Amino acid sequence: MIAELGAGKFIAAGGCLVCGVVVIAGIGGGAKYAFTARDTAKLRAAICAYAAPPDAVQRVPVARFGLSSQQIANAQEIINVATKLGLPRRAAEIALGTTIQESGLTNLRTGTGSYGLFQQQPSQGWGTKQQVTDPSHAARSFYTRLVEIPDWEHMPLTQTAALVQHPREDLRDAYAKHEPRAKALVALLWKSGSPRRAAVDTATSDDIRVSIQAAAGLSVPRDELVASITRDLASQDSGEQLDPDEIKKRADDIVTTVAGQLCRELKSQLGDPTDGDAPLMLPSGRGAIAVRAALHMIGVPYSWGGGGPGGPSFGTGRGAGTKGFDCSGLTEYAWSKAGVGIGSSTGPQWHSGKHVDRSQLQPGDLVFFAYNPHNPSTIHHVGLYIGEGKMVHAPRTGSRVQIAPMSRSDHAGAVRPP
Numbered sequence: 001m002i003a004e005l006g007a008g009k010f011i012a013a014g015g016c017l018v019c020g021v022v023v024i025a026g027i028g029g030g031a032k033y034a035f036t037a038r039d040t041a042k043l044r045a046a047i048c049a050y051a052a053p054p055d056a057v058q059r060v061p062v063a064r065f066g067l068s069s070q071q072i073a074n075a076q077e078i079i080n081v082a083t084k085l086g087l088p089r090r091a092a093e094i095a096l097g098t099t100i101q102e103s104g105l106t107n108l109r110t111g112t113g114s115y116g117l118f119q120q121q122p123s124q125g126w127g128t129k130q131q132v133t134d135p136s137h138a139a140r141s142f143y144t145r146l147v148e149i150p151d152w153e154h155m156p157l158t159q160t161a162a163l164v165q166h167p168r169e170d171l172r173d174a175y176a177k178h179e180p181r182a183k184a185l186v187a188l189l190w191k192s193g194s195p196r197r198a199a200v201d202t203a204t205s206d207d208i209r210v211s212i213q214a215a216a217g218l219s220v221p222r223d224e225l226v227a228s229i230t231r232d233l234a235s236q237d238s239g240e241q242l243d244p245d246e247i248k249k250r251a252d253d254i255v256t257t258v259a260g261q262l263c264r265e266l267k268s269q270l271g272d273p274t275d276g277d278a279p280l281m282l283p284s285g286r287g288a289i290a291v292r293a294a295l296h297m298i299g300v301p302y303s304w305g306g307g308g309p310g311g312p313s314f315g316t317g318r319g320a321g322t323k324g325f326d327c328s329g330l331t332e333y334a335w336s337k338a339g340v341g342i343g344s345s346t347g348p349q350w351h352s353g354k355h356v357d358r359s360q361l362q363p364g365d366l367v368f369f370a371y372n373p374h375n376p377s378t379i380h381h382v383g384l385y386i387g388e389g390k391m392v393h394a395p396r397t398g399s400r401v402q403i404a405p406m407s408r409s410d411h412a413g414a415v416r417p418p
Helices: 007-012 040-051 069-084 089-103 135-146 157-165 174-189 202-217 222-235 244-269 286-295 327-337 346-350
Strands: 023-027 030-034 354-356 366-370 379-387 390-393 402-405 411-416
Touching: 040 202, 040 222, 040 244, 069 089, 069 135, 069 174, 089 135, 089 157, 089 174, 135 157, 157 174, 202 222, 202 244, 222 244, 286 327, 286 379, 286 390, 327 346, 327 379, 327 390, 346 366, 346 379, 346 411
Parallel strands: none
Antiparallel strands: 023 030, 354 411, 366 379, 366 411, 379 390, 390 402
16 A cells, blocks of 8 residues: 555655554555554544545535425435435435425425436336335335446436436436536445445455554555555455546545444543543443443444344344344343343333433433423433433434434433433
């Protein structure tokens, strides 16, 4: 990878922030680094900076798009389906440009034969009315027809969309005006590291982790790190025919994904589950053990009925195909690591310990949310309080374990396991 640039150039690029001895060795024809870190906090900051693509700080806030939360959720689902199918960002851009024109990103359930985000017609083989008004099914159907078009990735968006949608002749160019907005939404909502682009085998991933840590310690700029991985990928004979831009995107996604994993691990080691600069100091005791266990699961997919004391697992129903956690599975796992059994669902967990007032919350407390906050029988969600008004939880299907604020109106109460 970056060995050919030379250690002298790395150090000249910004100096050695946190490194001790640096050893350069081979990594699949490229470079591998080993070093001793003196300042874990500085190393974390450097690695976490790699996890954010260069355009991340310039991305437009969601509110600037003038879209409702539901419209944003629909856009996110369309993008999620593209990543699950291993499609490039261009596919999501085309799909979003199409839906903005067809429905304004609104899942229309009434009409005169055309329904849903893409205004698909059941009579034309898109599926039943119920299916075409399911955003996931509608997006998958759109992508299925999209990829059948020869050279679709290199066509103008409006031309590709028209070939899939077959609109009236006077509307065939109507999709073009939505391309800038579609690209901006994809840049904002795309979660780097799609299964196809960012997939690396275990050995390569380990080597890249070591190289990223060393590059961060040596202050190597992110673009140089991406460029070196790009060259390394281009030199490998993977059997895939990818253009240079696609190889660079893959390298960028690998850096974002692997650096993100390292960033989360280092934050946990520092007792810092927040995204701010000041570490959140966790007290000792079983609550702190539970919190740290849950924080190690950040990024694990949500799976309905999934997870338990043994960690992530395949769920049931709509979670049958996903290995991960649902809300109570995550909290059960976290407290099991502290040696306490709290039950596998919100019902038993609500009765698993002492009820505490919101003003008295401590890290590790279970926090519950209900459709009627005054009626425990309507509890529908549980998270793990981590301090400073935040919790770690597994929110819903399509999401991942994450940190979120506690400022919710449906808070029903809190429990402190013994």
